[in-house]
Amino acid sequence: MIRLVVALAMLASAAALAAAQSLRFGNASHPIEPNPSYDGQFIFARLRYGPPLAMVNQRIPWSHDYPDGERHFMQIMHEVTYLRPKFLESTVLALDDPQLGRYPLAYMAEPGFWFVTEAEAEAFRAWLLKGGFVIFDDFAEDRAPGWRGGWNAFVTTFQRIIPGIRFYDLDESHPIFHSFFEIDSFDIVPQMYDIGRPIFRAAFEDNDPSKRMLAMVNFNTDISEFWEFSPSGLLPITETNEAYKLGVNYVIYGMTH
Amino acid sequence: MNALFQFFFKYPSFVFEKGEFTFTASRTMALAIGVAALLAIATLVTYRRVHGGMPRRDRLVLTMLRVGLVGLLAFCLFRPSLVLKGTVPQQNFLGVLLDDSRSMTIADRDGQARTQFIENQFGQPDSQLLNALSEKFVLRFFRFSNVVDRLKSPGDLRYGGSATRLGPALERARDELAGLPLAGLVLVTDGADTSDATLEESLASLKARSVPVFPVGVGRDRFDRDIQVTRVETPRSTLKGTTLAVDVVISHTGYAGTTVPLTVEDEGRIAATQDVTLPSTGDSTTVRMTFTAGDTGARLFRFQVKTQADEQVTQNNARDALVEVSDRRDKILYMEGEPRFEMKFIRRAVEEDQNLQVVILQRTAEDKYLRLDVGSKDELVGGFPKTREELFAYRAVILGSVEAASFSPDQLRMLADYVSKRGGGLLMLGGRRAFAEGGWAGTPVAEVLPVDMDAPARGSGAYFSHVSVKPTRDGLSYPVTQLPAAVKGAKSSGSRWDDLPALSAVNAIRSVKPGATKLLSGTDDNRQEQVVLAYQRYGRGKALALPVQDSWLWRMDATIAVEDTTHATFWRRLIRWLVDGVPDQVSVTTSERVEPGELMKLTAEVVDPAFVEVNDAQVVAHVTTPSGKVVDIPMEWSVSKDGEYRASFVPDEAGLYEVKTTATRTQGDLGTSVVHTRASAGDAEYFDAAMRSTLLQRIAEDTGGRFFTADTASELPEAITVSGRGVTVIEERDLWDMPIILMLLLGIIGAEWGYRRLRGLA
Numbered sequence A: 001m002i003r004l005v006v007a008l009a010m011l012a013s014a015a016a017l018a019a020a021q022s023l024r025f026g027n028a029s030h031p032i033e034p035n036p037s038y039d040g041q042f043i044f045a046r047l048r049y050g051p052p053l054a055m056v057n058q059r060i061p062w063s064h065d066y067p068d069g070e071r072h073f074m075q076i077m078h079e080v081t082y083l084r085p086k087f088l089e090s091t092v093l094a095l096d097d098p099q100l101g102r103y104p105l106a107y108m109a110e111p112g113f114w115f116v117t118e119a120e121a122e123a124f125r126a127w128l129l130k131g132g133f134v135i136f137d138d139f140a141e142d143r144a145p146g147w148r149g150g151w152n153a154f155v156t157t158f159q160r161i162i163p164g165i166r167f168y169d170l171d172e173s174h175p176i177f178h179s180f181f182e183i184d185s186f187d188i189v190p191q192m193y194d195i196g197r198p199i200f201r202a203a204f205e206d207n208d209p210s211k212r213m214l215a216m217v218n219f220n221t222d223i224s225e226f227w228e229f230s231p232s233g234l235l236p237i238t239e240t241n242e243a244y245k246l247g248v249n250y251v252i253y254g255m256t257h
Numbered sequence B: 001m002n003a004l005f006q007f008f009f010k011y012p013s014f015v016f017e018k019g020e021f022t023f024t025a026s027r028t029m030a031l032a033i034g035v036a037a038l039l040a041i042a043t044l045v046t047y048r049r050v051h052g053g054m055p056r057r058d059r060l061v062l063t064m065l066r067v068g069l070v071g072l073l074a075f076c077l078f079r080p081s082l083v084l085k086g087t088v089p090q091q092n093f094l095g096v097l098l099d100d101s102r103s104m105t106i107a108d109r110d111g112q113a114r115t116q117f118i119e120n121q122f123g124q125p126d127s128q129l130l131n132a133l134s135e136k137f138v139l140r141f142f143r144f145s146n147v148v149d150r151l152k153s154p155g156d157l158r159y160g161g162s163a164t165r166l167g168p169a170l171e172r173a174r175d176e177l178a179g180l181p182l183a184g185l186v187l188v189t190d191g192a193d194t195s196d197a198t199l200e201e202s203l204a205s206l207k208a209r210s211v212p213v214f215p216v217g218v219g220r221d222r223f224d225r226d227i228q229v230t231r232v233e234t235p236r237s238t239l240k241g242t243t244l245a246v247d248v249v250i251s252h253t254g255y256a257g258t259t260v261p262l263t264v265e266d267e268g269r270i271a272a273t274q275d276v277t278l279p280s281t282g283d284s285t286t287v288r289m290t291f292t293a294g295d296t297g298a299r300l301f302r303f304q305v306k307t308q309a310d311e312q313v314t315q316n317n318a319r320d321a322l323v324e325v326s327d328r329r330d331k332i333l334y335m336e337g338e339p340r341f342e343m344k345f346i347r348r349a350v351e352e353d354q355n356l357q358v359v360i361l362q363r364t365a366e367d368k369y370l371r372l373d374v375g376s377k378d379e380l381v382g383g384f385p386k387t388r389e390e391l392f393a394y395r396a397v398i399l400g401s402v403e404a405a406s407f408s409p410d411q412l413r414m415l416a417d418y419v420s421k422r423g424g425g426l427l428m429l430g431g432r433r434a435f436a437e438g439g440w441a442g443t444p445v446a447e448v449l450p451v452d453m454d455a456p457a458r459g460s461g462a463y464f465s466h467v468s469v470k471p472t473r474d475g476l477s478y479p480v481t482q483l484p485a486a487v488k489g490a491k492s493s494g495s496r497w498d499d500l501p502a503l504s505a506v507n508a509i510r511s512v513k514p515g516a517t518k519l520l521s522g523t524d525d526n527r528q529e530q531v532v533l534a535y536q537r538y539g540r541g542k543a544l545a546l547p548v549q550d551s552w553l554w555r556m557d558a559t560i561a562v563e564d565t566t567h568a569t570f571w572r573r574l575i576r577w578l579v580d581g582v583p584d585q586v587s588v589t590t591s592e593r594v595e596p597g598e599l600m601k602l603t604a605e606v607v608d609p610a611f612v613e614v615n616d617a618q619v620v621a622h623v624t625t626p627s628g629k630v631v632d633i634p635m636e637w638s639v640s641k642d643g644e645y646r647a648s649f650v651p652d653e654a655g656l657y658e659v660k661t662t663a664t665r666t667q668g669d670l671g672t673s674v675v676h677t678r679a680s681a682g683d684a685e686y687f688d689a690a691m692r693s694t695l696l697q698r699i700a701e702d703t704g705g706r707f708f709t710a711d712t713a714s715e716l717p718e719a720i721t722v723s724g725r726g727v728t729v730i731e732e733r734d735l736w737d738m739p740i741i742l743m744l745l746l747g748i749i750g751a752e753w754g755y756r757r758l759r760g761l762a
Helices: A002-025 A068-080 A098-102 A118-130 A151-161 A223-229 A237-256 B002-009 B013-018 B027-049 B056-077 B115-123 B128-136 B166-176 B200-208 B341-350 B409-420 B444-448 B473-477 B494-499 B566-579 B693-703 B713-721 B739-759
Strands: A045-048 A091-094 A105-109 A133-139 A199-204 A213-219 B020-023 B080-087 B092-099 B107-109 B137-144 B148-151 B182-189 B213-217 B226-233 B237-239 B243-253 B259-266 B269-277 B284-292 B297-305 B318-326 B330-336 B356-365 B368-372 B396-399 B425-429 B465-471 B503-505 B517-523 B529-538 B541-546 B586-590 B600-606 B618-624 B630-637 B644-649 B655-665 B668-679 B728-734
Touching: A068 A223, A068 A237, A091 A098, A098 A118, A105 A237, A118 A151, A118 A213, A133 A151, A133 A223, A133 A237, A151 A213, A213 A237, A223 A237, A237 B341, A237 B356, A237 B368, B002 B013, B002 B739, B013 B080, B013 B713, B027 B056, B056 B739, B080 B713, B092 B115, B092 B128, B092 B166, B115 B128, B115 B182, B128 B137, B128 B713, B137 B166, B148 B166, B166 B182, B166 B200, B166 B693, B182 B693, B182 B713, B200 B693, B213 B693, B213 B713, B226 B297, B226 B318, B243 B259, B243 B297, B259 B284, B269 B284, B318 B668, B330 B341, B330 B566, B341 B356, B341 B566, B356 B566, B396 B409, B396 B566, B409 B425, B409 B444, B409 B541, B425 B444, B425 B566, B465 B494, B465 B529, B473 B517, B503 B529, B541 B566, B586 B655, B586 B668, B600 B618, B600 B630, B600 B655, B600 B668, B618 B644
Parallel strands: A045 A091, A045 A105, A105 A133, A133 A213, B092 B137, B092 B182, B182 B213, B237 B318, B330 B356, B330 B396, B396 B425, B425 B541
Antiparallel strands: A199 A213, B020 B080, B080 B728, B137 B148, B226 B243, B243 B284, B259 B269, B259 B297, B297 B318, B356 B368, B465 B503, B465 B517, B517 B529, B529 B541, B586 B600, B600 B644, B618 B630, B618 B655, B630 B644, B655 B668
């Protein structure tokens, strides 16, 4: 009898944990909403790799935190800045979508899993060199030798787009951490994963850090996770605040540099 | 025609113009003529009674002829005469002014130079005209060109004058001969006056003193075959690397339909070349030459049309222009009211331009600003400038999507003054907070802008439209809207616009103000016209409007290649144009060129940092001569105008002069200006060098003289004689012996005889 109770208790605990996990990581499928037409107003542009889909869920890496992550973030942008973005809509674009030219600032989740065709590589390279700015988020160290989804896979793919591209670790003094909020220490930056600390890296034109930043990389952390769950109370407000501050700074920096 | 008149009427026409007609028969003679006339009438009456079977018509014709004959004889018997005031020989002086300028060497008189006329008519002891004039007048010779001198002998003329100034020449001769009995002034010239001054004053003075001028126009009043670079308009100064669009006016005679190359040389290096097809003879064509001012300093650009083999004047195929090309960095203030990509891409477009520093004041949130590319840590730390000194330090201001309400009334007034008084360039970009949507209508800045603002659309009906952009007719020839080829070898300019992606607008701007120029225009989704780029001069400065919100699509659109520089080129040119010609605190103007030995005038305008005119400054022009000697010339306040200082100097050596002007006052330095000028013999004499008969005719008419050409100059002595000026005597000139009288008599007799033969009455 005691064993049964213990077993039931263990099952209930497991179910509760599973339910919490499900809530937190969004295993539920979500339809991809149609992209609104361009009207000059800022809109969050999420990059898609792989084929177009009608529904996305946690198994589709690029769609992680869609659509709540970006919409919560845009609502914050709307509240704290004069950007006045769309916050009830967002857009999803492939790397070689001609419409991407109308959105010079884009976001990609789980770039460790991305892969590109030749056409996508060429189109995305042109977008970057003409003035595009991309934010990579939500990926971590390689879990095991040969594991896709970590840094090495990301760099390998990026180098297909811009051969020879290098990434530079940034410290707190970089202007991107001061473009709106003053982020003077990375100690307060939240960590979503269980290994190490977040690392902020960037790629620059001609591999010259004094030139224009092409890509900002949130490595070993996942700030959009905080954006997604900010209304739920599942994550600490202080950490969520810091995640938003990073996002706001990235957007302001990307729109001015 | 005059010769024919004189053949029939014995005297030239001007004698009849000057003389008074009268009959000079004595009273007895008149009585006798009267009696004879009565007898003639009685005879005619008798004729009338004696029919002799003659038809009535024949009698009428014969009677008329006979009466005409008798009447003509009676007219002669009354001794018709002209009464004139003729000059007394050798009692009057006559000034003879001979043109000593270079244009007199042009050979357009049947292959002979214009100088040949002077040599033939005045240069030889047995010259016909000289002798004829000498018999009647005491002659005083003058030569004139850029200077006027007494001339001992016409043989001393050298025809080296680099300018022709008719007004000073006439005044000098008038003054030298003042107090003497003066019959008039003879002006032997081609009339190609090269001065800017009008002749009104000189002519009025001569008229008031009853001094008639008798111009003798030498040369043809239109060349058979000639091409001329008539006018070139360049800015006096520009930034290094600026693309200049210079209008070159070319005129010609005799080369209609011919295609000739027009080149621009920068100190000997060809900067641009363009083929020009010449229009109908006598018409001129304007060619817009586009080239880049690539090297710093005082650059002498030469605009030249290739000389044709059979041209009569080759020296007028080129014009020079001196342009100050500076390598300074002009500061532009760009205020953006919300984060948006337009600012990022404008910033990128100009970041490699070493001559432009676009300082950005980006509002990111309420009372929160991001300052980019500032010159010092304190620059714009208080937000948008609140004082004139701070704002007027910038040479241009760009207003992005920022509402008028974010500026104080003083700042709005200051922005308007920035254009009108400081002479700065102002550009307003399209955006949700710009133009009427930003509450700018009715503000002082709206007055400055070149476009009309309609009431803003509100609520869900807020205006948004895609706009396909096309250059207007003006835009096709402006450098700012002349697009380079997208990639090397591709098409450029007009057709390039067709390939650019449409932009979008949230401000419905339909029209420009009177006097403003529309350079780019578009069609919106409702097929209505949308102004895309317009400008106007306002006070001392200029204002531009670009009411679209995403010109960055010309860079980011998927159809634009990575190496396409259209967006960057457009913005660099636009901002360079915005700062072009913006005055400094010390601005000096002077002639681009004078003749060595001629007075060079300097005018400086001096203002304080708030651009208020300063009258108590110490202003000194440090003039460096071509040989390196430095001369300090104090400049004095002109009194007639606030902030204006004047001085002059005489450049006695040929070459380039640097004029560095400094202005100071007790509170400190006001600024320095460096301009260059040159002293060199110009080719002005060869431009518009055809004989100007209209001008010479006007000189004659305004002064009571008469205009002659080289072909009619033989009548000159007679014309002066009967002009009635100087010491004169009354002359009677008989008219009864005019050949026309004899011809009429013979004609009437012959007609009567012929009529009788015809009618069988003889």
